[in-house]
Amino acid sequence: MYRGGHAGFNALLYAPFVPPVSYYWSLELALLGAAIAIGVANLPDVDEPLPWLRHRGPTHTIWFAVVVGLLSGVGTALLAPATPQAFQFGFVVGTAGILAHLAGDIVTPMGISPFAPLSSYHVTLNWFKSKNSRINRVVLLVGTAALGVSLLLAVGLSIVFVSSG
DSSP, X not given: OOHXXXXXXXXXXXXXXXXXXXXXXXXXXXXXXXXXXXXXXXXXXXXXXXXTSOTTSGGGSHHHHHHHHHHHHHHHHHHOTTOTTHHHHHHHHHHHHHHHHHHHHHTSSSOBOTTTTTOOOOBOOOOSXXXXXXXXXXXXXXXXHXXXXXXXXXXXXXXXXXXXX
């Protein structure tokens, strides 16, 4: 996938979590989660312009996902100190955001080696090329719509609960 496809895919995957996070913790934490999910969507592709780092190499592994998750957890704990599970929440969203990117790359012919350097196991489903603009646009539009509806639902629920409580 390209940038838009990855961002849309992460938005689509995070969308169902916005209302429950908003309900059980806060709308602010749900929004922070959306920012993390979309913010890390293209982070593994930081390797593209770097000539000393192979594309779909170290930044396309589960190890990178865990490191990003740890950093997201620390950042979330600093930004939402009143939320007892802030670190865990940030860790899960950050790690899942990178894993979603990896899933988006697995469907392409180039695939990835998610356990490198411990294993040379290579995964590809070869469903479509990364540069398929139609798929990238559709995933971006569907993901954006799903996240938008989910955010509207969460805001609506928070208004209902505030006015009834």
